[in-house]
Amino acid sequence: MSARLMLDGKVxxxxxxxxxIGRAIARSMAARGCDVAIADINEAGLAETAGLIGDAVRVTCHRVDVADRSAVARFxxxxxxxHGVVDVVINNAGVALAGTFAQLTEAEFDWLLEINLQGVVRMTRAFLPVLERRPQAQIVNLSSLFGLIAPPGQSAYAAAKFAVRGFSxxxxxxxxxxxxPVGVSVVHPGGVRTGIATNARAAAAVDAVEAARQQAHFQxxxxxxxxxxxxxxxxxIERRQPRILVGQDAKLVAVIERPxxxxxxHIIGRRRG
Structure with missing residues (x-):
């Protein structure tokens, strides 16, 4: 894979x-002179992200549900x-769902997979032909710390994030x-302060008190x-790294898991208390 990807003037x-994390990535890309097409189902949030980026680069907002096949195909x-062209596609959209496999219904499990896994696959399928027309391009797929290890109570989330890693x-x-000319990066963020824990769903079978306890722990x-x-x-992304570990916790877990x-x-579970 060729060297550094210069983001200035790219899309x-x-x-x-x-x-x-999606907002933070978009802002960091824009700070390097990269135009951005930002997507989400939350249009108010997209407008806020665009406002934070400002007008130094071209920003367009797109309401896209990555679980919607036709919407992704049109995107x-x-x-x-x-924008004319696309040089980088960052598949960051995702949701969280608490509950053991026994507690999750098939519909709940499938809901998460449709967004966290199939959304990545659909976006890649839709944009790969566009990216291959560029002299240098990158697909960036967000996995997770739970794409390196699989804790109890995260069967659906870990299944999706391990699959994103394998697919990538x-x-x-x-x-x-x-x-x-297209490279692929897979990203494994550790514990990042976002709304994912607050907004996470719990399986209907999970007791409300237990769901609140789990949410407080993750916070x-x-x-x-x-x-x-x-x-x-x-x-x-600039270095076109195949694997991007985000945070000391992700780096430590990668070291422990490897051997x-x-x-x-047996080690990590004790550390979590």
């Missing part, structure tokens, strides 16, 4: 950009009409073998500022 698509044409790695190898471990996380991710791919929870 990036960022999903889940109405808040949190490349919308971006082409607004296989796609990267295929594109490299084909001599494509405590979300320590890294979203803007810092966005900067780390964008620096990784203990089966037994890591």
């Amino acid at each position: 990036a698509v960022v999903t889940g950009a109405a808040s949190g 490349p044409d919308e971006v082409a009409a607004a 790695e296989a796609l990267r190898h295929e594109l490299e073998a084909a001599g494509s 405590k471990v979300l320590r890294l500022d979203a803007d810092q996380a966005g900067e780390i991710i964008v620096r990784g 203990m791919p089966v037994g890591y929870w």
